[in-house]
Amino acid sequence: MKFREIRLENFKCYADAELRLDEGVTVIHGVNGSGKSSLLEACFFALYGSKALDDRTLDDVITNGAEDAEIELAFDHGGEAYRIERRIRFSGERAQTAKCVLEAPDETIEGARAVRGYVADLLRMDAEAFVNCAYVRQGEVNKLIHASPSDRQDMIDDLLQLGKLEEYRERASEARLAVKDVLSELRGNVDEIDGQIEAKEEKGLHEQLNELESERNETTAEIERIEDQLDTARETKESAEEILEEFEEKREEIDELADDVEELEETIRETESERDRLKERLAETRERRDDLREERDELLVAARDAEDLDADASASDSDGDDGLVEAVEDALDELRDADEQLRDELETLNVEIQEHASDAENARDRADELEATAAEKRDEADELEADLEDDEATLAERREKLDDIDDEIEAAKDRFDDAPVAFGDAEAHREELREQKADLEDDLADVRAELQTARSKVEEAEALLDEGKCPECGQPVEDSPHVDALADDRERVEELDAERDELAAELEAVESDLDTATELVEAEREVAQLEENRDSVERLIDERETALEDRRERVEQLREAADEHDADAEAKREDAADAEDRADERREEIAEINAERGDLRERRDRLESLADTLDDLDDVESEIEDLREKRTAKADLNDERRERLSEKKERKRDLEADFDADRVEEARSEKQRATKYIEQAESTLEKLREERDDLIDRIGGVRNELDELESLRERREQLVERRDALDSLYEEAEELQETYGDLRAELRQRNVETLERMLNETFDLVYQNDSYSHIELDGEYELTVYQKDGEPLDPEQLSGGERALFNLSLRCAIYRLLAEGIEGAAPMPPLILDEPTVFLDSGHVAQLVELVGSMRDLGVEQIVVVSHDEELVGAADAVVHVRKDPTTNRSTVERGETPALLAE
Template sequence: MKFERVRLRNFKCYGDAELRLDPGVTVIHGVNGSGKSSLLEACFFALYGSKALDDRTLEDVITNGEEETEVELDFTHDGGSYSIERRVRLSGDRAQTATCVLETPDGTVEGARAVRSEVASLLRMDNEAFVNCAYVRQGEVNKLIHASPSDRQDMIDDLLQLGKLEEYRERASEARLGVDDVLGELRGELSGLEERIESKEAKDLPARLNELETERNEVVADVERFEDQQAQAEESLADAKEVLAEHEEKRAELETVEADIEDLREAIAETEGERDDLKERLAEERERREAAREEGDEFLAETDLAEADPAGIDDRLAELDADDEALRDDLESIRVEINDRENEAETLRERADELEGEADEKRERAGELAAEIEEAEAAVADRREKVAEIDDEIETKRAAFDDAPVAFGEAEAHLAELEAERDELRDERQEVTATLSAKRDRLDEAESLLDEGKCPECGQPVEGSPHVESIDDLREAVAALETERDDLQEEIAALDEAVERAEALVEAEATVERLEENRSNVEQLLSEKETQVAEKRELRDDLREEADELAAEADGKREAAAAKAEAADEKREEIAEINKRRGEIREREDRLESLRAAVETVADAEDAIADLRGKRESKAELNDERRERLAEKRERKRELADAVDEERVEAARAEKERAENYLADVEEKLSELRERRDELGSQIGGVENELDELDELREKRESLEERRERLASLYDETERLQEMYGDLRAELRQRNVETLERMVNETFDLVYQNDSYARIELDGEYELTVYQKDGEALEPEQLSGGERALFNLSLRCAIYRLLSEGIEGTAPMPPLILDEPTVFLDSGHVSQLVELIESMRDLGVEQIIVVSHDDELVGAADDVVRVEKDATSNRSSVARERRALPLD
């Protein structure tokens, strides 16, 4: 697997960034805090989504102040091209995945969970396995060493796919224990079943069933006999009740007829009273008609009509309404005209107020500008003084070159020459000092031999030796070298003073350059401020002139408003005349309305008189009908009184009482017999149920026996399966441990060639032991910080190799990613890390991505990516810096 391209939008510190990644070693370089690690986190997030965030949430990946983030990752895997796009959007206080799409050679996968599952299937590792194998995150270099033995076992077993075998073994164990639990429950159930069968067989249920059925047949016969006698008594009771009911019906009808007779008498009397009331109302309506006729004649005399005709009245009212409508239209027209003139006057007054307000605002703004102009002129004077001060300081700094050995602008070159000359003298002094030390050693040795009576050169006795005088030459050489060394020291001291003076000149040049730049900035600000002062003066004068013009326009508006108000007053006089004429029309209309009301009252009274006459005649006819019905009711009353037989009624009452007493007694007896019959039926049903239950228990016992035999066989099979998975896991773990131990030693030997460590031992539980050359065993925690980091990196690389070799050709490994691996390394260990990275590339790792700010790693890279952060916007950017030369 190789990363091809990653694109970020609003991801953490990145606004919009895109990076292409090539095969080989790529180093992502930049200062601390620039956002290097965020590039790798974006790739990891693209693959695994929220599972890549540890304890953080989706809100943490969105750039502060933005609403959404987007990450795209293109990669190749096993010969195919893939592309992942994830987009996260804020919704309220929470962030949610808005888009998650994986494009594969076989189609499109959508949804965060589906994409994460597909990626884990492609790489054969979930997010945890990814960081334990291919992705060494910042600060997690020592993760495998610091982990507990059990956690380390789980990590490595999961990476090597051995965790599945342990999972299968545990499932087999759980199945075996489950079968054992079921067997135990089954044995207990069988034991209880045997006890229940024995208990029921001891009851002799068939004999008990026969006794109960015989007794129930006898009880049923008694019930049938008493039920026949009960039916005869109920028939006699029904006949008696029928006689009594017939008697009661006739008595009830007699009472009803008597009540109807009384109701009819009362209704006739009441209706006659209502006819008298109608007669009185008829007289009242006649009086109301005559009064209305007299009132109408009076109103007719006050009008110009010849007669009180409703049509003529309506026509005259229509004419008056038309006259009033015309006057009302004239009135409305005049009011509209008055309203328009008043509105115009009000508008003119409001516009005059606005103009005066604008004039006041412009005068106020002109006053403010005058104050600002004074402040700006003071600032201009201050800046001119600042320029003069800077000129004086520049002149002072340039004066330092008056007595200097070089001209202004040549100080840096002069300083470089002096430093180079001083370095040469120091090297020469070091050589002289080394030569002097060797000569002194030889002189001391020669003097010791001479004191022993031997030749200082050959070690023979002094007598007859031709080399005794050479010791004086050594003494002269030592003295000459000491003199030369002292002379060089004096020259170096003189150059140190010259270098200090040259450094002061360099600093003076830098200060002059900075002051000149400041002077340019101040002059620019001075020019801008002077321009602003001129513009403000011009604006102040314009505002004053505009204020005067606005005040004059406001006076004109007020004069026009007064003229409009005077015209409105003239129109109000016309309204008074129109209202007077409308009042006269209303008086004539009122008289006509009164006349029409009187005519309508006469017509209403005549209608009421006719209606009342009809009602009196209707009520007279109703009473005639009631008197006929009253005669019929009196005849029916006489017939019912003759039909009542008191002797038959008494006999029926006696028979009813006898039948009721017998039924009460027989019901009690029948209740007892039925209760006993039902009780016997329940007992028979219980015995039959027990017999059925006994048969079911026997069948269940046979079924449980068969099931117990099958479960016993299944228990043996799960026990063998559990042992098989355990043995297979142990065998595969041992093979992987041996291979991993070999690869760890190869990698560690490559990093620590000719060092103090002999080998690394890895036992079956993944416990690690380091052996020194002297055979002493060390725990990895006893190594130094740099050694421990390299040890862990070696272990990680070995695991990566083991997985790569184990599944090569079916699912290639992801890139090897190292995030700040040099945190715990000194310069010597960094060189060893470079060798480790180079060895992984030689072993076939196609893509290695390293995040670091170490220059040695940068120099060893195939590609370098520079990450920088803008201090103003706090946004990071990426750029491919150069194509580095290969390590060799």
């Protein structure tokens, strides 16, 4: 499998990015925090969706401030092309998947869950397996070594598909136990059914059924006889009830008619009273009309005298006041137009006043600002002049410090005048002396050990001589050829003792020279530090001199600017006085216009009063006409009510003449007798029906028991057949469970051996030193590192860099095992390393480069490494640069021309 292209829009720190990935080793390079890892997270998210987010949510995927994000990944797998497109969009307060489509060679898969399942089946690994095998995420390089043995075993077994065998074995075990439980239950059920069949056969169910059916038939016949008599009684009762209901309806109609007659008579009286009240209101309204006519005439005279109306227009004709109303409205319109014109002139003048006032205020404010600015600039110039003296003093002190540093450098170099080496060679000289010291210490230790052995041999020989025995063989010394060897051993002790003293003296002299060499190295370092300090002081002096010149120029500029601001402020205050004079002129014009508007308002109020009076007069005339019409309508309505009253009285007399009290009493007696019989018959029927229902229930119970007896016999036959089948199935499940267990153990052992071999090959390739001999992996995936001396080490005891390389080697070995084990059926995904150099020093980074190169040589088609380390770039076939804009906080990607260019 190979990634071909990834396209991002509003994904995390990427607003819009597109990247092509080729075969071979690709290094994604950039500074920390630039967004390198987000590119790999986008590929992982495209494949597995929310399962790739760990504890994060879809909200974290979308760029801050954006509403949606798009991720599109194109990849090849098994020689076929695939493309996944995901769109995440905010819906309310949470982000949700708006689109998820996978374009496969032969079909299209839609939906986040369906796509994730398809990818897991295609790659034969879910999201967790992907990060345990092919994707070494940032900070998780030590994940496998930190895992417990059981967790590590589960991870690797799942990757090697052995977890399926354990799942199948557990299923077979569960099936076997389930069959066993069912068998136990079945055997108990057969015994229970046998007891139930025996108990039911002892009851004599067929005899019970015959007796109960005879009793039921007799009870049913009695019920039918009583029901016939009950129907006759009900018919009698219904006939009596119809007669009583008929006379009750007539009684109710008579009562209703009496109420209607009374209500109509009352309504007629109330309507006549209402007509009297309308007559009184009509007289009052006519009086109000006369008053309004007098008021209208008075207002007309006043308007004519004020010449608000023409004499012809102010005269009312005999046909009404319509012409007068129109003349008043025309005069009011003329007055309103004149007032509107004056108001417009006022608004214009007010605007001009505001503008002049604003101009004056702005000019005064600007003058204040200019004067304040001038004062600030003079203050700043005074402060700068005061600082100039302090800076010049500081500059003199630094020049004196520069002379002192030169004296110290010269004094440090003078220490090399009588030294055995020249200035600059002290470090090499000290290293040479350290090597001499180490050699002398080794030689001295060897001599001391040999001296100790020789002295022990002499002491033992002298003790044997004192006892009269040979120091070589322990036999009596008489005529022994070995007696002379003791003298040689004593001579050897003296030689070793002298050699020891000589070596000790040489070591002491070298140690003294080493102390001197160390002092010279410190002197060289002191000189280097002093020269660095001297350069810093020189830079500070140059910077201070430049700053002093700039400040002098700044003081002169500030004082000139302050004078210019004072002159501008004076001009602004003169502008403000001119604007205030223009505003006062406009205020006088406004006073004249307001007086004219007051006169117009009096004339308009007089005409509006006349118009209101004319409107009121018209309303009164309408009200008089309306009262006349209402009075006539109420008279017509009472005439109709009197006709209905006469009809109802006649109907009431006819109903009262047709009422027969004897017939009603006879109907009540028949209803009472029929009701009493019905109650007695229904009580008897209820008891008989209960008896019949009980018999039916008992018959049903007996029949049910007979059915149950037959069902129990059939059930027993079925259970016996099923029991026999489950006995055979139990044996098959037990055999299948053992087969899966044996197969898993055998495959695990084979995989452990292969993984151990590949792990050692990879670790030896990238970690070539004499400290470790090999790595051992047992059947439970417990890892042990052996030193050259055979001492076992837990991987946790390795240094940080060694432990990181160890884990990377383990990951690569697992990757190789998976690739070789299922090659052709499920091509492996790219090998992805996200910031693998976090725990590595420069030496270990070089070994990581060797590891990457070896995986490429072993046939891994695509390797993607994310790192800010320059050393990894040399192993790359392609380089991708990631940069983040500090202003927008958005990242961009671009492919580098050649890895060599970046390395330079």
